[in-house]
Amino acid sequence: MVEFRYRDDEVTEQPSVTLDAFLDQSNASAVRLEPDDDARKLIPFLDRLTLIEVAFPKFRDGRGYSSARILREAGYTGELRAQGDVLVDQIAFMRRCGFDSFAPEGSLNPEAVERALSTYDQYYQKAADAAVPVWKLRHG
Amino acid sequence: MYKYDNYDQAIVDARVAEFRDQVNRRMAGEITEDQFKPLRLMNGLYLQLHAYMLRVAIPYGTLDSRQMRMLAHIARKYDRDYGHFTTRQNIQYNWIKLEECADLLEELASVEMHAIQTSGNCIRNISSDQYAGAAADEVTDPRPWAELLRQWSTFHPEFSYLPRKFKIAVIASPEDRAAMRLHDIGLELVRKDGELGARVFVGGGMGRTPMIAPEINPFVKADDLLSYIEACLRVYNRYGRRDNIYKARIKILVHEIGADEYRRQVAEEFAHVKTLGIDPPLAELERISAFFAAPAFDAADVEPDRSDPDFAVWLDQNVKPHKQAGYAIVNISLKPIGGIPGDASSAQIDVMADLAEKYSFDELRVTHAQNIVLPHVAKRDLYAVWQALRDADLANANLDLISDIIACPGLDYCSLANARSIPIAQKIATRFADAERQRDVGELKLKISGCINACGHHHAGHIGILGVDKKGVENYQLTLGGSGAEDVSIGKITGPGFDEDGIVDAVEKAVEKYRELREGDERFVDTYRRVGMDPFKEAIYG
Incomplete structure (x- = not known):
């Protein structure tokens, strides 16, 4: 279930299909990536996707962070959802990698999520969000 | 030294x-302990055998007297009055209370220090050459590049849940004092056509599968560096093995797909990443470099008075040439005979801080061999520095000798260990306590790990010792011929292991064999390389 969403558009009702099913000539507009799926295979189809769900079966498996960035770097603007074993303390990193909705398996405390997202005002590196890295603030 | 601005x-x-x-x-x-674990680990907090252990980052091993005094203060206030300097140029405290940890970190932050990413499956503290800024053979000071990488890697959103931990070292000299090619990424700064850049080595490491990192790129320009390293990490994050913790380091990926294929994948990723604008302008490297400008050297080039024989011995063994005439590099050995390698009391830490402030332009370094360096001491002050060190039991004249042992904490502290390391180090040092005999043996790097994870760098020891558990009994394997320097190599196992006393005897036999076989000014490892394993094996087991 989507617990946290940072977008204004309508939630896609269509269920997401696997990457293989999608590549097999599906007309689906929602797709689900497992950790070992290659996100780059979606690049030719980003225009017609409204939801990409990235699975996190275990919170320690960080492949989904790279998948998210690759999709955003390729210009994807639809919903990018982290689903699965997602912890409060990972959400800030995930937001920076381009995720804008979260469907954690265990329910998260909204106050704790809000606190985690507002802890840092400054970031050292450029990522997939709009944050201006510290080096740019230093040098304009 | 780098100083934080408001952003940092x-x-x-x-x-x-x-x-x-x-x-x-x-x-x-x-939150459960399982959920808390990765969070505390990213703050360097381990749950060990007896208590929490906190590892504090000392970026590229450089610190000033104010920071050093804070380390002493923390030892006094939060620990049992000592700290343990580590092979990754950090310091560990072994007896920390969880409820006091945030207060401790707040005190550290007041002197621009932290414990960020000193553990966990993320990019760890960047290590470097302890003689940076002082070595005659460096092409530039590597620390500004290390600081650039420190900032880039701090809370990197994509690379905080890597398959396994990730260690980067930066050097800028042909002589490798940082075991650069035994890191996940090793950078050697070089000059090409007048321009500075980095030779990039990827996939080195110790642990249960030791590997020497192959060169992946002969020259990456300064303003491409972060993009290139980001590409190296992204390939690893996506394709590094996650099915087996023992095969999850990047060395396994590079080994399994081959250096050529890894290089190709990185080049492809780099071509893409370079378009994203993640590299800071060169002005940022220049801004950082300004903090590392050479101090105002002004001492006359006078040779110290060698009439005190104990001082002369220490001078010859622990003091190294400086790039600036009139100055020298002082190595403070934390390896007293019978002591715990790398340990220092709060009083000793304070003494070293005072000496740095008074005699070394307020700078200290931690070395991967678990010693401390005063990088910029005027030669005219060497005798005074030695006297102060002697009074604090810090004038051990054994740098790079057999009693200058690297040892992990082992089973006395560590929950991963199979065997004790510290008592073995103490027994070997005691066996070779005769200073003249040690000096006659000469450079001999002996390194001890209490388990296969190799935190004590045994693979890179001229003599290495690995503690294992053999049916519930501690057993020690002996390796010969390793090196973490520019002549990097992985030690080879001699044969069956030994018990606690047997390993000390075996080391002695190997050393005596070397004394018998050596030619000219050969070091132990040179003789081993010339004659091979057999004569040593015969001496040890025959």
């Missing part, structure tokens, strides 16, 4: 607040 300080302060919140949630039972 804000980030470290925010971390303290975040960790305080995480600890509170854990203590209130809102």
